[in-house]
Amino acid sequence: MYLHNMETNSKIETFLNKFKDAFLKHNIVKLSLSKVHKAEKDLKNIYIVPVNIKNKNKLSFTYRYKTKNQVKNYDIEQALESLFELIGTSFLQALLKTTSESHQLLISKKGKSTLISSKSNSDLPSKSHNKEKNYLIKSKNNKYLQMLGICDNNGRVKDKQQDKYKQINRYVELMSSWLINLDPSKTQHIVDMGSGKGYLTFALYDYITNSLKQNIKMTGVELRPHLVSLCMEISDACDFNRLEFVSKDINDFKSDEIDVLIALHACDTATDSAIFKGIRSNANLIVCAPCCHKQVRRDMKEPSKFNSITKHGIFKERQAEMLTDTLRTLIMEKEGYKTKAFEFISNEHTRKNIMLVGKNKR
Protein backbone atom coordinates (compact mmCIF):
# COMPACT_ATOMS: atom_id res chain seq x y z
CA MET A 1 0.00 0.00 0.00
CA TYR A 2 1.17 3.52 -0.79
CA LEU A 3 1.89 5.58 2.30
CA HIS A 4 0.86 9.20 1.93
CA ASN A 5 2.63 11.92 3.77
CA MET A 6 0.65 14.10 6.20
CA GLU A 7 0.20 16.89 3.71
CA THR A 8 -1.20 14.56 1.05
CA ASN A 9 -3.48 12.88 3.56
CA SER A 10 -4.89 16.23 4.54
CA LYS A 11 -5.46 17.17 0.85
CA ILE A 12 -7.27 13.88 0.26
CA GLU A 13 -9.44 14.62 3.28
CA THR A 14 -10.18 18.15 2.03
CA PHE A 15 -11.08 16.72 -1.38
CA LEU A 16 -13.37 14.08 0.17
CA ASN A 17 -15.03 16.69 2.37
CA LYS A 18 -15.85 18.69 -0.74
CA PHE A 19 -17.26 15.52 -2.27
CA LYS A 20 -19.40 14.79 0.80
CA ASP A 21 -20.56 18.38 0.94
CA ALA A 22 -21.59 18.27 -2.74
CA PHE A 23 -23.39 14.98 -2.15
CA LEU A 24 -25.39 16.50 0.70
CA LYS A 25 -26.20 19.54 -1.43
CA HIS A 26 -27.20 17.27 -4.34
CA ASN A 27 -24.89 19.07 -6.76
CA ILE A 28 -22.38 16.41 -7.79
CA VAL A 29 -22.02 16.17 -11.55
CA LYS A 30 -19.31 13.50 -11.54
CA LEU A 31 -16.14 12.29 -9.93
CA SER A 32 -13.49 10.44 -11.88
CA LEU A 33 -10.37 8.62 -10.77
CA SER A 34 -7.60 8.24 -13.32
CA LYS A 35 -3.80 7.91 -13.71
CA VAL A 36 -3.54 4.33 -12.57
CA HIS A 37 -0.79 3.64 -10.07
CA LYS A 38 -1.21 0.31 -8.30
CA ALA A 39 -4.71 -0.68 -9.32
CA GLU A 40 -6.30 -4.04 -9.99
CA LYS A 41 -5.15 -5.64 -13.23
CA ASP A 42 -6.76 -4.09 -16.33
CA LEU A 43 -8.62 -1.41 -14.33
CA LYS A 44 -8.28 1.84 -16.29
CA ASN A 45 -10.37 4.35 -14.37
CA ILE A 46 -13.45 4.76 -12.18
CA TYR A 47 -16.35 7.04 -12.99
CA ILE A 48 -18.73 8.02 -10.22
CA VAL A 49 -22.14 9.68 -10.54
CA PRO A 50 -25.05 10.21 -8.13
CA VAL A 51 -28.05 7.92 -8.68
CA ASN A 52 -31.42 7.45 -7.08
CA ILE A 53 -32.25 3.84 -6.34
CA LYS A 54 -35.54 3.02 -4.67
CA ASN A 55 -35.81 6.61 -3.46
CA LYS A 56 -32.37 6.55 -1.86
CA ASN A 57 -29.51 8.77 -2.99
CA LYS A 58 -26.51 6.62 -3.80
CA LEU A 59 -23.29 6.80 -5.75
CA SER A 60 -22.80 4.62 -8.77
CA PHE A 61 -19.17 3.58 -9.33
CA THR A 62 -18.39 2.36 -12.85
CA TYR A 63 -15.12 0.43 -12.77
CA ARG A 64 -13.81 0.59 -16.32
CA TYR A 65 -11.60 -2.34 -17.20
CA LYS A 66 -9.90 -2.95 -20.55
CA THR A 67 -12.65 -5.28 -21.76
CA LYS A 68 -15.62 -4.71 -19.45
CA ASN A 69 -17.34 -2.27 -17.12
CA GLN A 70 -18.48 -3.20 -13.64
CA VAL A 71 -21.00 -1.07 -11.74
CA LYS A 72 -21.37 -0.95 -7.97
CA ASN A 73 -23.72 1.31 -6.05
CA TYR A 74 -22.69 2.63 -2.65
CA ASP A 75 -24.16 4.85 0.01
CA ILE A 76 -22.11 7.93 0.90
CA GLU A 77 -20.20 6.33 3.79
CA GLN A 78 -19.17 3.31 1.73
CA ALA A 79 -18.24 5.61 -1.14
CA LEU A 80 -16.02 7.78 1.08
CA GLU A 81 -14.33 4.73 2.54
CA SER A 82 -13.66 3.29 -0.87
CA LEU A 83 -12.37 6.62 -2.26
CA PHE A 84 -10.05 7.07 0.68
CA GLU A 85 -8.51 3.69 -0.10
CA LEU A 86 -8.23 4.34 -3.83
CA ILE A 87 -6.95 7.92 -4.08
CA GLY A 88 -3.19 8.12 -3.91
CA THR A 89 -2.77 4.34 -3.93
CA SER A 90 -4.57 2.95 -7.00
CA PHE A 91 -5.13 6.29 -8.75
CA LEU A 92 -3.05 9.44 -8.73
CA GLN A 93 -5.66 11.82 -10.13
CA ALA A 94 -9.17 12.60 -8.89
CA LEU A 95 -11.48 15.11 -10.51
CA LEU A 96 -14.69 16.26 -8.84
CA LYS A 97 -17.17 18.34 -10.81
CA THR A 98 -20.12 19.94 -9.08
CA THR A 99 -22.68 22.24 -10.71
CA SER A 100 -20.60 25.27 -9.73
CA GLU A 101 -17.04 24.13 -9.00
CA SER A 102 -14.30 21.84 -10.15
CA HIS A 103 -11.67 20.27 -7.86
CA GLN A 104 -8.69 18.40 -9.17
CA LEU A 105 -6.36 16.46 -6.90
CA LEU A 106 -3.03 15.40 -8.38
CA ILE A 107 -0.60 13.19 -6.53
CA SER A 108 2.90 12.47 -7.81
CA LYS A 109 4.51 9.04 -7.57
CA LYS A 110 6.68 10.47 -4.81
CA GLY A 111 3.57 11.36 -2.82
CA LYS A 112 3.52 15.14 -3.38
CA SER A 113 0.04 16.50 -3.91
CA THR A 114 -1.71 19.50 -5.46
CA LEU A 115 -5.35 20.44 -5.11
CA ILE A 116 -6.66 22.86 -7.71
CA SER A 117 -10.14 24.33 -7.29
CA SER A 118 -11.95 26.55 -9.76
CA LYS A 119 -15.43 27.84 -10.57
CA SER A 120 -17.29 26.01 -13.35
CA ASN A 121 -20.82 25.63 -14.62
CA SER A 122 -22.19 22.16 -15.35
CA ASP A 123 -25.63 20.56 -15.48
CA LEU A 124 -26.64 17.80 -13.10
CA PRO A 125 -26.71 14.30 -14.63
CA SER A 126 -30.02 12.42 -14.75
CA LYS A 127 -30.35 10.68 -11.41
CA SER A 128 -32.80 8.11 -12.61
CA HIS A 129 -31.29 4.65 -12.33
CA ASN A 130 -33.48 3.50 -15.20
CA LYS A 131 -32.87 5.43 -18.37
CA GLU A 132 -36.14 4.99 -20.24
CA LYS A 133 -34.51 5.60 -23.61
CA ASN A 134 -32.34 2.49 -23.30
CA TYR A 135 -35.20 0.10 -22.72
CA LEU A 136 -36.80 -2.04 -25.40
CA ILE A 137 -40.18 -1.84 -23.69
CA LYS A 138 -41.15 1.79 -23.30
CA SER A 139 -43.43 2.75 -20.48
CA LYS A 140 -44.96 5.78 -22.23
CA ASN A 141 -48.37 5.04 -23.80
CA ASN A 142 -48.01 1.42 -22.78
CA LYS A 143 -51.50 0.13 -21.99
CA TYR A 144 -50.55 -3.26 -20.56
CA LEU A 145 -47.90 -1.83 -18.25
CA GLN A 146 -50.51 0.66 -17.04
CA MET A 147 -53.19 -2.01 -16.56
CA LEU A 148 -50.71 -4.21 -14.69
CA GLY A 149 -49.80 -1.31 -12.39
CA ILE A 150 -46.15 -1.09 -13.49
CA CYS A 151 -46.50 2.51 -14.59
CA ASP A 152 -48.96 5.33 -13.99
CA ASN A 153 -51.20 6.97 -16.58
CA ASN A 154 -48.39 9.32 -17.59
CA GLY A 155 -46.11 6.39 -18.35
CA ARG A 156 -43.93 6.91 -15.28
CA VAL A 157 -42.68 3.62 -13.85
CA LYS A 158 -43.80 3.48 -10.23
CA ASP A 159 -40.99 3.46 -7.67
CA LYS A 160 -41.95 0.07 -6.29
CA GLN A 161 -42.10 -1.42 -9.79
CA GLN A 162 -38.63 -0.35 -10.94
CA ASP A 163 -37.12 -3.82 -10.37
CA LYS A 164 -39.95 -5.53 -12.20
CA TYR A 165 -39.64 -3.11 -15.11
CA LYS A 166 -35.92 -3.75 -15.32
CA GLN A 167 -36.50 -7.49 -15.21
CA ILE A 168 -39.10 -7.30 -18.00
CA ASN A 169 -36.68 -5.42 -20.24
CA ARG A 170 -33.74 -7.68 -19.57
CA TYR A 171 -35.91 -10.69 -20.31
CA VAL A 172 -37.22 -9.26 -23.59
CA GLU A 173 -33.68 -8.33 -24.62
CA LEU A 174 -32.45 -11.89 -24.02
CA MET A 175 -35.44 -13.66 -25.54
CA SER A 176 -35.44 -11.54 -28.68
CA SER A 177 -31.75 -12.29 -29.29
CA TRP A 178 -32.64 -16.01 -29.50
CA LEU A 179 -35.99 -15.67 -31.25
CA ILE A 180 -34.64 -13.76 -34.24
CA ASN A 181 -32.72 -16.92 -35.19
CA LEU A 182 -35.88 -19.00 -35.61
CA ASP A 183 -37.33 -19.82 -39.03
CA PRO A 184 -39.21 -16.62 -40.14
CA SER A 185 -41.30 -18.49 -42.74
CA LYS A 186 -43.11 -20.44 -40.02
CA THR A 187 -45.49 -19.03 -37.38
CA GLN A 188 -43.68 -19.77 -34.15
CA HIS A 189 -45.85 -20.96 -31.28
CA ILE A 190 -44.50 -19.63 -28.01
CA VAL A 191 -45.99 -21.15 -24.87
CA ASP A 192 -45.46 -19.45 -21.52
CA MET A 193 -46.15 -21.93 -18.74
CA GLY A 194 -47.18 -20.50 -15.37
CA SER A 195 -47.71 -17.07 -16.92
CA GLY A 196 -49.15 -15.52 -13.73
CA LYS A 197 -50.16 -11.90 -14.24
CA GLY A 198 -48.48 -11.97 -17.65
CA TYR A 199 -45.96 -9.14 -17.15
CA LEU A 200 -43.34 -10.94 -19.19
CA THR A 201 -45.79 -12.56 -21.59
CA PHE A 202 -47.27 -9.24 -22.74
CA ALA A 203 -43.90 -7.55 -23.06
CA LEU A 204 -42.43 -10.38 -25.12
CA TYR A 205 -45.48 -10.65 -27.38
CA ASP A 206 -45.53 -6.89 -27.90
CA TYR A 207 -41.84 -6.64 -28.74
CA ILE A 208 -41.66 -9.67 -31.04
CA THR A 209 -44.88 -8.79 -32.88
CA ASN A 210 -44.80 -5.02 -33.01
CA SER A 211 -41.09 -4.17 -33.00
CA LEU A 212 -39.45 -7.20 -34.63
CA LYS A 213 -42.54 -7.85 -36.82
CA GLN A 214 -42.12 -11.59 -36.45
CA ASN A 215 -44.88 -14.04 -37.07
CA ILE A 216 -45.80 -15.62 -33.74
CA LYS A 217 -48.73 -16.85 -31.76
CA MET A 218 -48.44 -17.06 -28.05
CA THR A 219 -50.25 -18.94 -25.30
CA GLY A 220 -50.05 -18.27 -21.58
CA VAL A 221 -50.88 -21.30 -19.42
CA GLU A 222 -51.92 -20.47 -15.87
CA LEU A 223 -53.56 -22.45 -13.11
CA ARG A 224 -55.39 -19.55 -11.46
CA PRO A 225 -58.56 -18.57 -13.41
CA HIS A 226 -58.78 -15.00 -12.10
CA LEU A 227 -55.30 -14.26 -13.50
CA VAL A 228 -56.30 -15.76 -16.83
CA SER A 229 -59.42 -13.49 -16.93
CA LEU A 230 -57.31 -10.45 -16.10
CA CYS A 231 -54.78 -11.32 -18.81
CA MET A 232 -57.50 -11.91 -21.41
CA GLU A 233 -59.00 -8.53 -20.57
CA ILE A 234 -55.63 -6.78 -20.99
CA SER A 235 -54.88 -8.71 -24.17
CA ASP A 236 -58.23 -7.58 -25.66
CA ALA A 237 -57.66 -3.98 -24.60
CA CYS A 238 -54.27 -4.01 -26.35
CA ASP A 239 -55.58 -5.78 -29.49
CA PHE A 240 -53.07 -8.56 -29.05
CA ASN A 241 -54.95 -10.86 -31.43
CA ARG A 242 -52.53 -13.76 -31.45
CA LEU A 243 -52.03 -13.95 -27.71
CA GLU A 244 -54.32 -16.12 -25.63
CA PHE A 245 -54.37 -17.35 -22.05
CA VAL A 246 -55.77 -20.67 -20.88
CA SER A 247 -56.64 -21.69 -17.37
CA LYS A 248 -54.98 -25.09 -17.05
CA ASP A 249 -52.51 -27.15 -15.16
CA ILE A 250 -49.26 -27.33 -17.16
CA ASN A 251 -49.51 -31.13 -16.94
CA ASP A 252 -52.87 -31.05 -18.77
CA PHE A 253 -51.80 -28.72 -21.54
CA LYS A 254 -51.98 -30.62 -24.82
CA SER A 255 -49.99 -29.34 -27.72
CA ASP A 256 -47.43 -31.02 -29.86
CA GLU A 257 -46.80 -27.72 -31.53
CA ILE A 258 -44.63 -25.85 -29.09
CA ASP A 259 -41.76 -24.09 -30.84
CA VAL A 260 -40.59 -22.13 -27.85
CA LEU A 261 -41.28 -23.18 -24.28
CA ILE A 262 -40.98 -20.61 -21.52
CA ALA A 263 -41.44 -21.15 -17.78
CA LEU A 264 -40.48 -18.22 -15.62
CA HIS A 265 -40.59 -18.65 -11.89
CA ALA A 266 -43.12 -21.45 -12.26
CA CYS A 267 -43.37 -22.89 -8.77
CA ASP A 268 -41.26 -25.90 -7.73
CA THR A 269 -41.86 -28.89 -10.02
CA ALA A 270 -44.07 -26.85 -12.40
CA THR A 271 -40.74 -25.93 -14.04
CA ASP A 272 -40.05 -29.65 -14.58
CA SER A 273 -43.52 -30.27 -15.99
CA ALA A 274 -42.93 -27.40 -18.41
CA ILE A 275 -39.51 -28.71 -19.49
CA PHE A 276 -41.11 -32.12 -20.04
CA LYS A 277 -43.77 -30.56 -22.30
CA GLY A 278 -41.10 -28.68 -24.24
CA ILE A 279 -39.02 -31.82 -24.80
CA ARG A 280 -42.12 -33.84 -25.76
CA SER A 281 -43.01 -31.26 -28.42
CA ASN A 282 -39.44 -31.17 -29.64
CA ALA A 283 -39.44 -27.40 -29.02
CA ASN A 284 -36.61 -25.45 -30.63
CA LEU A 285 -35.97 -23.47 -27.52
CA ILE A 286 -36.64 -24.04 -23.82
CA VAL A 287 -36.15 -21.14 -21.43
CA CYS A 288 -36.83 -21.33 -17.74
CA ALA A 289 -36.02 -19.31 -14.66
CA PRO A 290 -36.62 -21.69 -11.77
CA CYS A 291 -38.40 -20.51 -8.67
CA CYS A 292 -38.39 -22.60 -5.50
CA HIS A 293 -36.74 -26.04 -5.30
CA LYS A 294 -38.85 -27.68 -2.64
CA GLN A 295 -38.97 -31.25 -3.86
CA VAL A 296 -35.24 -31.96 -3.91
CA ARG A 297 -34.84 -30.11 -0.61
CA ARG A 298 -37.46 -32.39 0.96
CA ASP A 299 -35.70 -35.42 -0.49
CA MET A 300 -32.36 -34.45 1.02
CA LYS A 301 -33.18 -36.49 4.11
CA GLU A 302 -30.88 -36.87 7.05
CA PRO A 303 -28.80 -38.75 7.96
CA SER A 304 -26.82 -38.68 4.77
CA LYS A 305 -23.17 -38.47 3.89
CA PHE A 306 -23.83 -34.87 2.88
CA ASN A 307 -24.88 -33.88 6.41
CA SER A 308 -21.86 -31.72 6.98
CA ILE A 309 -22.40 -29.60 3.87
CA THR A 310 -26.13 -29.21 4.41
CA LYS A 311 -25.91 -28.50 8.13
CA HIS A 312 -26.98 -24.88 7.73
CA GLY A 313 -30.44 -24.26 6.30
CA ILE A 314 -29.23 -21.68 3.81
CA PHE A 315 -26.59 -24.04 2.37
CA LYS A 316 -29.09 -26.88 2.23
CA GLU A 317 -31.38 -24.62 0.21
CA ARG A 318 -28.55 -23.62 -2.15
CA GLN A 319 -27.46 -27.27 -2.57
CA ALA A 320 -31.06 -28.18 -3.43
CA GLU A 321 -31.15 -25.37 -5.99
CA MET A 322 -27.85 -26.39 -7.59
CA LEU A 323 -28.76 -30.05 -7.68
CA THR A 324 -32.24 -29.45 -9.13
CA ASP A 325 -31.05 -27.06 -11.81
CA THR A 326 -28.09 -29.25 -12.74
CA LEU A 327 -30.44 -32.22 -13.16
CA ARG A 328 -32.69 -30.08 -15.37
CA THR A 329 -29.84 -29.15 -17.69
CA LEU A 330 -28.57 -32.75 -17.77
CA ILE A 331 -32.01 -34.02 -18.75
CA MET A 332 -32.25 -31.44 -21.53
CA GLU A 333 -28.73 -32.38 -22.72
CA LYS A 334 -29.70 -36.05 -22.78
CA GLU A 335 -32.70 -35.15 -24.94
CA GLY A 336 -30.57 -33.37 -27.54
CA TYR A 337 -30.48 -29.81 -26.23
CA LYS A 338 -27.39 -27.67 -25.85
CA THR A 339 -27.80 -25.95 -22.50
CA LYS A 340 -26.67 -22.82 -20.75
CA ALA A 341 -27.17 -21.69 -17.17
CA PHE A 342 -26.47 -18.12 -16.11
CA GLU A 343 -27.64 -15.20 -13.97
CA PHE A 344 -29.92 -13.20 -16.21
CA ILE A 345 -30.26 -10.17 -13.99
CA SER A 346 -28.29 -8.79 -11.08
CA ASN A 347 -29.27 -10.35 -7.75
CA GLU A 348 -29.71 -6.79 -6.53
CA HIS A 349 -33.07 -6.96 -8.36
CA THR A 350 -34.13 -10.53 -7.59
CA ARG A 351 -32.49 -13.60 -6.11
CA LYS A 352 -34.47 -15.80 -8.47
CA ASN A 353 -32.14 -14.83 -11.24
CA ILE A 354 -30.88 -18.11 -12.70
CA MET A 355 -31.90 -18.84 -16.24
CA LEU A 356 -31.65 -22.27 -17.86
CA VAL A 357 -31.72 -22.34 -21.64
CA GLY A 358 -31.91 -25.38 -23.89
CA LYS A 359 -31.42 -25.05 -27.67
CA ASN A 360 -32.51 -28.01 -29.73
CA LYS A 361 -29.53 -29.45 -31.63
CA ARG A 362 -31.67 -31.54 -33.95
Ligand SMILES: C[S@@+](CC[C@H](N)C(=O)[O-])C[C@H]1O[C@@H](n2cnc3c(N)ncnc32)[C@H](O)[C@@H]1O
Ligand atom coordinates in the same frame (compact mmCIF):
# COMPACT_ATOMS: atom_id res chain seq x y z
C1 LIG B 1 -44.31 -16.89 -9.42
S1 LIG B 1 -45.53 -16.89 -10.62
C2 LIG B 1 -44.63 -16.37 -12.03
C3 LIG B 1 -45.45 -15.68 -13.03
C4 LIG B 1 -44.72 -15.22 -14.30
N1 LIG B 1 -44.22 -16.33 -15.07
C5 LIG B 1 -43.61 -14.26 -13.98
O1 LIG B 1 -42.43 -14.65 -14.00
O2 LIG B 1 -43.90 -13.07 -13.70
C6 LIG B 1 -45.81 -18.61 -10.94
C7 LIG B 1 -47.14 -18.89 -11.57
O3 LIG B 1 -47.16 -20.25 -11.96
C8 LIG B 1 -48.47 -20.75 -11.75
N2 LIG B 1 -48.40 -22.21 -11.65
C9 LIG B 1 -47.77 -22.95 -10.69
N3 LIG B 1 -47.91 -24.25 -10.93
C10 LIG B 1 -48.64 -24.36 -12.07
C11 LIG B 1 -49.11 -25.44 -12.85
N4 LIG B 1 -48.86 -26.70 -12.47
N5 LIG B 1 -49.84 -25.19 -13.94
C12 LIG B 1 -50.11 -23.91 -14.34
N6 LIG B 1 -49.66 -22.83 -13.64
C13 LIG B 1 -48.95 -23.05 -12.53
C14 LIG B 1 -48.90 -20.06 -10.46
O4 LIG B 1 -50.30 -20.03 -10.32
C15 LIG B 1 -48.28 -18.70 -10.61
O5 LIG B 1 -49.18 -17.77 -11.14
